[in-house]
Amino acid sequence: MFLKDVAVLSVTCFGGPQAHIAHFQNLLVAKRSYLTTEELIETNALCQVLPGPTSTQTLSAIGYRLGGPLLAYITLLIWVLPSVLIMTTAAIVLSHVKNEALTLDFTRFIQPMAVGFVSYAAYSISKKTVTTGRGIALMIMAGVASYFITTPIVFPVTLLVAGAITSLNYKAHPKEEKIKFDVPWANLYLWAGVLIFAAVLGGITKALPIRLFENFYRNGSLIFGGGQVLTPLLYTEFVQYAPKKYLTSDEFLSGYALMQGLPGPLFSFSAYVGALAMRGTGLTGEISGALMSAAGIFLPGTFLIFFMVRIWTSLKKFRMIRASLEGINAANAGLVAAAAIILFLPLDKSLTNFSLTIGTFALLAFTKTPPWLIIIAGLALGFILP
Numbered sequence: 001m002f003l004k005d006v007a008v009l010s011v012t013c014f015g016g017p018q019a020h021i022a023h024f025q026n027l028l029v030a031k032r033s034y035l036t037t038e039e040l041i042e043t044n045a046l047c048q049v050l051p052g053p054t055s056t057q058t059l060s061a062i063g064y065r066l067g068g069p070l071l072a073y074i075t076l077l078i079w080v081l082p083s084v085l086i087m088t089t090a091a092i093v094l095s096h097v098k099n100e101a102l103t104l105d106f107t108r109f110i111q112p113m114a115v116g117f118v119s120y121a122a123y124s125i126s127k128k129t130v131t132t133g134r135g136i137a138l139m140i141m142a143g144v145a146s147y148f149i150t151t152p153i154v155f156p157v158t159l160l161v162a163g164a165i166t167s168l169n170y171k172a173h174p175k176e177e178k179i180k181f182d183v184p185w186a187n188l189y190l191w192a193g194v195l196i197f198a199a200v201l202g203g204i205t206k207a208l209p210i211r212l213f214e215n216f217y218r219n220g221s222l223i224f225g226g227g228q229v230l231t232p233l234l235y236t237e238f239v240q241y242a243p244k245k246y247l248t249s250d251e252f253l254s255g256y257a258l259m260q261g262l263p264g265p266l267f268s269f270s271a272y273v274g275a276l277a278m279r280g281t282g283l284t285g286e287i288s289g290a291l292m293s294a295a296g297i298f299l300p301g302t303f304l305i306f307f308m309v310r311i312w313t314s315l316k317k318f319r320m321i322r323a324s325l326e327g328i329n330a331a332n333a334g335l336v337a338a339a340a341i342i343l344f345l346p347l348d349k350s351l352t353n354f355s356l357t358i359g360t361f362a363l364l365a366f367t368k369t370p371p372w373l374i375i376i377a378g379l380a381l382g383f384i385l386p
Contacts, residue, residue, distance in 0.1 A: 002066060005032060006059065006078045013055075013263045020055035020265075024062075034066060043309075050308055051223050052301020053267040056080065061305050069306065076302055080294065083264030084271045088290035090258055091275030094251060095286065109378040111250060112353040114257035115344045116360025118231060122337035123365060129329035134169075138162045138327055142334030146232060147342060155222065155233045158331050166327030170319035187307035191300055195221060198296075209285075209292045212274050216296030220267070221304075230267060230297075231256060232339030238273055240342075246277035249346040261375030270297040 005027055013023045021044055028034045035043075040058075043065075047057035056079060063075030130139050142158045198214040215237065223230050238246045247255075255272040262268070274293025275286040347353050356378070363369045 001032070002034065002063070002071070003074060003078060006063075006075050009059070010079050010082050011263050021058070024055075024058065028062065035062060047301075047305060050301065050304050052220055052304060053265045053298065056265045056267065056298060057301045057305040060302050061309055064306060064309060072302070072306070076298060080265055080268060080298060083259075083262050083268035084290070084294045086262055087255070087259060087268050087272040088275050088287060090255065091272045091290065092283065092286050094254070095276060095279040109352075109356055109382050110257040110375065111253035112344070112347055112356040113360040113374065113378045114253040114260070115340055115347070116357045117257065117260045117364070117371070118336060118343055119340040119357065119361045120364040121231075122333060122340055123361070125329070125336055126333035129326075130333050132326070134166065135326055135330035138165065138330040139334035139337070142331035143338035144334075146236075146335050147338045155236075155335060158335065159222070159328055162327035162331035163324035164327070166330075167320045167324035169326070170323040173319040173322050175319065184307070184310050187303050191221070191303035191307070194299065194303070208278060208281075209288050212277060212289055213292040213296040216270050216274070216293045217300055220297040221300040230269070232335050232342065234269070234273060235339060235342060238277065247273060249343070251276060253343060253347075257375055257378070261372035263372075265298075267297045268294065270294050 009020075009023055009027060013020045021040070025037065025040060029037050029040055040062075043061050044054065044058045047054045047061065050057065056076065059079055060072045060076045064072040126139060130136055142162060145158055146154050195214075195217055198210065198217055202211040202214045219230065219233055219237075223233060235249075235252055239249055239252050252273075255276075256269060259266055259269045259272070270293040271290040275290040277293075278285045278289030281289075344353075344357065360374060363374055364371070
């Protein structure tokens with residue numbers, strides 16, 4: 001029954017991780033009583049402490065609680081499969097359209113709308129997590145750094161520095177009684193071992209699927225805050241970064257906008273990037289690129305949540321851990337805000353594009369219009385209008 005419920009969630013959970021938790025509460029708590037509301041909230045809070053896709057980790061952790069690692073892995077597979085398949089198909093179709101020199105003009109409204117989605121993500125994240133002057137300062141500095149430094153290393157460094165700065169404010173957090181605890185290291189060793197092995201194997205073989213797996217595994221190991229925060233990192237690494245440039249800005253924005261209209265985890269966007277990175281290698285190569293990229297982005301968070309669920313009760317008693325989250329969240333908001341600017345720059349500075357970006361933001365911020373309906377409307381306009 002639980003896996004059937006996960007399958008239902010995988011095709012009905014629109015709106016990103018915040019909205020996903022509401023769906024989890026409705027189906028898994030209120031209707032099925034797999035866990036209590038308090039347990040769901042604490043599990044989700046734990047996942048927010050870790051890098052990776054928050055709602056995916058939350059659902060996998062619930063599967064782990066109910067049936068151990070095997071059920072958790074099956075839960076992960078069922079949850080991500082629909083959106084991964086759709087994004088893989090979209091990339092293959094787009095690659096074919098490009099190869100056949102057919103027009104992509106019908107997506108012209110989707111690209112500025114994607115900037116509206118990113119802008120709203122920055123607004124939403126900052127409104128919820130940046131509540132102090134220190135946080136605002138860190139948000140601005142993180143945004144400026146990611147705007148001017150176009151290399152992937154800026155993202156983990158920014159997050160770590162911001163977290164370290166606010167961790168010094170640990171005395172503002174109340175003390176809690178600490179208890180001695182034994183740490184089951186197996187899943188942490190697994191996470192680190194896969195990261196090292198993939199990096200070494202990719203360096204030796206130079207095989208693009210292996211390097212894609214390593215790239216996304218590294219990204220999935222460093223990104224706090226969900227799919228919105230992943231966006232600027234992927235744009236920098238796969239669109240702007242000279243040694244790669246696997247996608248054009250238009251392709252990236254079209255895929256990102258499409259992902260907003262789909263149910264399931266936003267990290268499934270990795271499959272789209274991976275398939276396009278392998279264009280020219282045939283259908284099998286494109287599919288392998290998508291699957292390797294998706295596996296790379298989802299596995300590290302899964303390994304880490306398996307590790308953390310066993311020690312969280314003791315770990316969260318450390319004040320420096322709790323204090324560091326202020327800086328990490330503020331830096332996240334800055335990175336996403338900068339991404340909105342960076343994504344808009346390649347577009348034509350027309351009244352239409354400005355209007356679509358602002359209009360999309362307004363619909364998301366001030367109405368309850370579902371994201372998928374906004375995307376469908378944008379595609380329809382692209383077909384109808386000359």
